[in-house]
Amino acid sequence: MEYKDYYSTLGVEKNASPEDIKKAYRKLVRKYHPDVSKEKDADARTKELNEAYDVLGDPEKRAAYDELGQAPRQGEGFRPPPNWGYDFDFGQDGGGEDLFADLFANIGRGRGARGGGRGFQMRGEDLHASISIGIREAYTGASHTISLRVPKHENGRITMEDRKLTVAIPPGVTPGQQLRLAGQGQPGSGGPGDLYLEIRFSEDKRFHVEGKDVYQTVPVAPWEAALGGDIEVETPSGSVSVNVPANSQTGRKLRLKGRGLPGGVPGNLYLVLEVVLPPSNMPKARELYEAMARGLATFNPRK
Known part of the structure; x- marks a missing residue:
């Protein structure tokens, strides 16, 4: 039976904590998930990762694996300790890799049938x-x-x-x-x-998520951006009052610390300002735009 180094599969040390193992697994399974990965071997890698985590993520299975894997050498067969195969058939039929995976799939799942029902208990597919x-x-x-x-x-x-x-x-x-x-x-x-x-996350043009941080687009009127002042904003965690600094432009970010996605260390919420102009087909708006064009003729936003 070929020895499989599950620690190497997850890229962690043999003394890694359960939390480190979980983090490594989640990171890799996101990278190789067939629905999102462009890697050619995504399916095979995902299967390997799930198999490794199924063993190392379970304290009982991990303890048995560590005990059995204390002395394997490159190229050697895998040698179970005495009495390990009491309920398993270590015959030569079938592939060694599948045999190894099946062995640890059964730890903690109860003993198999004895006598005529002996043989590996195949765990169902994920x-x-x-x-x-x-x-x-x-x-x-x-x-x-x-x-x-x-x-x-x-x-x-x-x-x-x-x-x-x-x-x-x-x-x-x-x-x-x-x-x-x-x-x-x-x-x-x-x-x-x-x-x-x-x-x-369902598509929503107002929000963009990076890790635990959330970016929310907040429309503001030209006078709110130019003059500044307090505005009410409906965020995913409730309504808040924020102060818009004077002379703000589109793209300015206002950080609300700790109001991103919750967790042990919550993320931040960034309000991204977007200046929205009243349409010029509104008579009053057109009148004001024409007055601005005359009164601010020396202003050139491209300089």
């Missing part, structure tokens, strides 16, 4: 899907009911069935983050796989 939420739901959290069409093995045939799940979206999620729904993947004799839901 499923991947995406879910779209509004920016405000990322602040408050939400509950969504999703519908999935998933393959089902029935009487030796594969059919498709509709499945509905209620998903709790925690506050502070970010675009590209994956939620893991344990046991909601494909069924298997060794237990079901997991469902990974990638978070996507």
Whole structure:
């Protein structure tokens, strides 16, 4: 059985903390997710990452893996300790890589049948899907009911069935983050796989998200930008009063510290000003524009 270095797969040291392992996994799975990645081997890499995290992300599996992997050498076979294969068949049929993955898929899932039912308990395949939420739901959290069409093995045939799940979206999620729904993947004799839901934000021209920071476009009237003053702005976390500095231009950013996406360290909210002119087909507006053209003839915005 070929030894697989799960720590190397996730790019972490063997003494990495559970939090470091989780961060590394999330970062890589976002990079290689088949829906967003342009890498040619995205599918294979995602499978490898899920397999590695399934072991290293579980304390019991990780402890067993560390114990078994203490002495492997490059090119050597993998040598389980005494009695490890009590409930598993270590025959030569099948690929060594699959055997290795199946071994750790069964740790913590209960012992397999003994006697005539011996052999590996195959864990079901993981499923991947995406879910779209509004920016405000990322602040408050939400509950969504999703519908999935998933393959089902029935009487030796594969059919498709509709499945509905209620998903709790925690506050502070970010675009590209994956939620893991344990046991909601494909069924298997060794237990079901997991469902990974990638978070996507519904398109909204007013908002742009970078990590935990949120950028919100705020229209202002020409006199508000020129003269300055307080304005009321409806943000994803509620209404706030902000002061627009005099002589502001389109693109100026006003930072509201800690009012970005929530979390242990919340992000910031940046209000990006956009000066909006009254249309010149309004009689009063046209009159004022003509007066400005005469009175401010020496002003040239291109100099």
